[in-house]
Amino acid sequence: MAVGKEIRTKIVSIKNTQKITRAMEMVAASKMRKTKDKMQASRPYAKRIGQIIKHLAHANPEYKHSFLQQREVKRVGLIIISSDRGLCGGLNANLFRKTLSQLIQWESQSVEVDICTVGAKAFAFFGNIKSLKVVGHVSKIGDTPHLSDVVGVINIMLDAYRQGKIDELYVVSNEFVNTMTQRPVVDKLLPVVASEIENGLSGGHWDYIYEPDAKEMLEHLLLRYVESIVYQGLVENNACEQAARMVAMKSASDNAGKLIKELQLVYNKARQAAITQEISEIVAGAAAV
Amino acid sequence: MTMTVHVDIVSAEQEVFSGLAEMVFAPAELGEVGIAPRHAPFLSKLKPGEVRVKVSDKESFPFFISGGILEVQPHLVTILADTAIRAKDIDEAAALEAKARAEESLADKSGAIDYEAAHAQLIQAVMQLRTLERLRKRGD
Numbered sequence: 104m105a106v107g108k109e110i111r112t113k114i115v116s117i118k119n120t121q122k123i124t125r126a127m128e129m130v131a132a133s134k135m136r137k138t139k140d141k142m143q144a145s146r147p148y149a150k151r152i153g154q155i156i157k158h159l160a161h162a163n164p165e166y167k168h169s170f171l172q173q174r175e176v177k178r179v180g181l182i183i184i185s186s187d188r189g190l191c192g193g194l195n196a197n198l199f200r201k202t203l204s205q206l207i208q209w210e211s212q213s214v215e216v217d218i219c220t221v222g223a224k225a226f227a228f229f230g231n232i233k234s235l236k237v238v239g240h241v242s243k244i245g246d247t248p249h250l251s252d253v254v255g256v257i258n259i260m261l262d263a264y265r266q267g268k269i270d271e272l273y274v275v276s277n278e279f280v281n282t283m284t285q286r287p288v289v290d291k292l293l294p295v296v297a298s299e300i301e302n303g304l305s306g307g308h309w310d311y312i313y314e315p316d317a318k319e320m321l322e323h324l325l326l327r328y329v330e331s332i333v334y335q336g337l338v339e340n341n342a343c344e345q346a347a348r349m350v351a352m353k354s355a356s357d358n359a360g361k362l363i364k365e366l367q368l369v370y371n372k373a374r375q376a377a378i379t380q381e382i383s384e385i386v387a388g389a390a391a392v
Numbered sequence: 393m394t395m396t397v398h399v400d401i402v403s404a405e406q407e408v409f410s411g412l413a414e415m416v417f418a419p420a421e422l423g424e425v426g427i428a429p430r431h432a433p434f435l436s437k438l439k440p441g442e443v444r445v446k447v448s449d450k451e452s453f454p455f456f457i458s459g460g461i462l463e464v465q466p467h468l469v470t471i472l473a474d475t476a477i478r479a480k481d482i483d484e485a486a487a488l489e490a491k492a493r494a495e496e497s498l499a500d501k502s503g504a505i506d507y508e509a510a511h512a513q514l515i516q517a518v519m520q521l522r523t524l525e526r527l528r529k530r531g532d
């Protein structure tokens with residue numbers, strides 16, 4: 104019986120797609136566990152160094168490091184951390200939307216922007232925008248990012264900052280809230296400015312005692328700070344990518360399941376109709392005889 | 393009651409120690425320092441060596457760090473270590489082997505080695521062994 108041949112082939116093809124998405128879901132789930140561990144492992148360090156830098160912003164150092172001084176903002180640097188691969192839901196799209204709104208804000212203040220992209224997706228998106236200058240790019244970092252992967256990008260930006268080509272440095276990346284939620288965030292890295300005073304901090308006018316000396320120490324610390332924040336953004340984005348992919352692939356598998364169910368129903372109905380028709384034809388034929 | 397200071401030790405891989413202590417000893421760039429509560433703000437690089445957190449007269453926690461940064465606020469001490477391990481967990485055999493290997497490559501005068509890397513390796517291994525030795529002497 105050649106009933107519903109097209110429907111049957113369609114069901115088979117959807118089943119195959121479902122197999123693929125299910126496999127990707129499982130791969131992403133196991134990778135997510137690993138990348139999440141990695142993210143959580145390096146979080147305390149990033150948090151503490153951020154805290155120290157905050158303290159430092161309250162100090163009154165005898166040596167004025169350029170990373171601690173505010174300048175009039177004419178041009179800013181932006182490091183965009185995205186994933187290399189797609190099929191991870193709205194992860195990159197949300198990040199880019201957030202970035203674009205930030206870019207529009209800068210444009211309205213006639214601030215120019217230099218961009219460094221991490222990950223193929225960001226380069227593909229922002230590399231095509233004519234009014235933006237992409238000064239650095241790195242991709243194909245893979246599932247186990249190392250600090251050395253992003254050192255090049257960081258140095259480009261820091262050199263530009265030291266030479267006064269850019270007056271502020273920002274990082275955009277996804278923050279891992281939980282498996283279902285990832286939030287794009289824009290962080291200002293440089294210059295470091297004082298925020299509200301925490302307890303446990305000396306009040307009034309004070310400065311650190313530095314060893315070996317202020318210049319070397321601050322240079323070392325601030326470099327570490329920038330590296331650690333960008334690295335943290337990278338591992339965090341990595342965990343976000345796997346989580347988002349897992350969720351996207353799960354919903355794709357579920358949708359395929361639904362589609363198969365519906366098609367199966369249509370197919371069964373068509374088959375039933377054909378059988379009924381055949382029977383009534385035979386009965387009608389027998390009655391005629 | 394004795395005065396205490398909050399101490400946080402983190403390495404690039406994990407949080408190693410967090411809690412109150414009476415005194416902290418650390419290998420600062422210009423020599424070992426002991427930090428008591430209400431120390432003046434202090435910022436220093438750390439050399440490879442032993443960090444010791446004295447929680448009470450009876451109890452103290454020794455760690456080995458491979459360098460890092462020390463920040464002191466009157467009521468807060470933060471140590472950012474590149475890597476940190478509990479002194480007890482130091483692998484003596486591995487440290488000895490690393491030391492031997494580093495010495496060997498330093499003795500190799502053909503110039504084919506990265507002198508600085510080998511030297512750093514040697515210091516690491518020696519400091520690990522020294523930390524272990526001190527730990528034994530104290531009879532922990």
